[in-house]
Amino acid sequence: xxxxxxxxxxxxxxxxxxxxxxxxxxxxxxxxxxxxxxxxxxxxxxxxxxxxxxxxxxxxxxxxxxxxxxxxxxxxxxxxxxxxxxxxxxxxxxxxxxxxxxxxxxxxxxxxxxxxxxxxxxxxxxxxxxxxxxxxxxxxxxxxxxxxxxxxxxxxxxxxxxxxxxxxxxxxxxxxxxxxxxxxxxxxxxxxxxxxxxxxxxxxxxxxxxxxxxxxxxxxxxxxxxxxxxxxxxxxxxxxxxxxxxxxxxxxxxxxxxxxxxxxxxxxxxxxxxxxxxxxxxxxxxxxxxxxxxxxxxxxxxxxxxxxxxxxxxxxx
Numbered sequence: 001x002x003x004x005x006x007x008x009x010x011x012x013x014x015x016x017x018x019x020x021x022x023x024x025x026x027x028x029x030x031x032x033x034x035x036x037x038x039x040x041x042x043x044x045x046x047x048x049x050x051x052x053x054x055x056x057x058x059x060x061x062x063x064x065x066x067x068x069x070x071x072x073x074x075x076x077x078x079x080x081x082x083x084x085x086x087x088x089x090x091x092x093x094x095x096x097x098x099x100x101x102x103x104x105x106x107x108x109x110x111x112x113x114x115x116x117x118x119x120x121x122x123x124x125x126x127x128x129x130x131x132x133x134x135x136x137x138x139x140x141x142x143x144x145x146x147x148x149x150x151x152x153x154x155x156x157x158x159x160x161x162x163x164x165x166x167x168x169x170x171x172x173x174x175x176x177x178x179x180x181x182x183x184x185x186x187x188x189x190x191x192x193x194x195x196x197x198x199x200x201x202x203x204x205x206x207x208x209x210x211x212x213x214x215x216x217x218x219x220x221x222x223x224x225x226x227x228x229x230x231x232x233x234x235x236x237x238x239x240x241x242x243x244x245x246x247x248x249x250x251x252x253x254x255x256x257x258x259x260x261x262x263x264x265x266x267x268x269x270x271x272x273x274x275x276x277x278x279x280x281x282x283x284x285x286x287x288x289x290x291x292x293x294x295x296x297x298x299x300x301x302x303x304x305x306x307x308x309x310x311x312x313x314x315x316x317x
Contacts, residue, residue: 047080
């Protein structure tokens with residue numbers, strides 16, 4: 001079993017390395033414009049990816065009819081969902097002329113299409129999950145809906161913090177036992193796709209912040225996700241950490257990249273200790289789920305310790 005997991009991790013690392021390299025390539029759209037005025041995006045143009053754009057002073061950008069937030073360097077982000085359409089369309093408005101300050105300035109709007117790659121996702125069958133989690137009773141449903149609203153509220157902020165432009169690091173290193181986009185079947189019953197990356201380590205393993213941000217939710221016991229922590233990175237981009245055994249930070253606390261924020265656990269709906277790291281973007285008014293593994297370097301230098309049982313890699317969320 002140890003050998004099989006080792007092979008799986010090497011394959012995952014190779015896939016991540018390919019995605020990471022591809023993500024360094026800039027995208028250009030010259031739809032009806034000269035190359036000097038082309039809109040440039042960097043990132044991986046694939047379902048689940050995150051793209052970064054750069055505008056000129058005075059310009060603004062819209063996605064799906066919503067204006068996107070800009071930082072002081074006129075940068076913006078746009079995330080791509082698991083099932084994003086094969087074409088991303090952005091609208092950029094630019095000043096048409098320099099009119100007198102007492103006059104309203106007219107704007108020219110240009111449409112930019114970008115090709116997006118599609119992905120194939122795996123199906124994973126998991127047996128032995130407690131029936132109360134597969135078919136929760138009405139009281140459990142009511143509780144999970146109430147807690148789900150807390151999570152929605154924690155992700156709604158559109159803060160100006162932009163430390164994430166400097167990149168992300170892994171919150172923990174270990175065997176990757178669950179990947180973004182895969183669909184899971186519990187006890188023979190299909191469920192919605194998995195929207196995170198699972199890293200299996202023993203209970204008590206420290207978890208660090210992948211990027212700086214503000215803690216907007218810190219709850220020790222949500223019904224499905226157990227110990228749950230949300231860090232808002234700004235511009236509607238957030239990280240969520242599930243199944244924690246211990247929380248080391250509080251709501252309203254600012255954290256820095258690399259700071260310990262919690263411990264891995266097996267709380268909520270799981271069959272083994274691990275971290276489920278998810279990322280969401282609400283910058284366009286909706287809730288887009290993106291793949292955290294596309295934002296970090298390939299995890300190729302992790303080596304299992306002799307005392308770490310491979311049983312800890314079993315996951316069930």
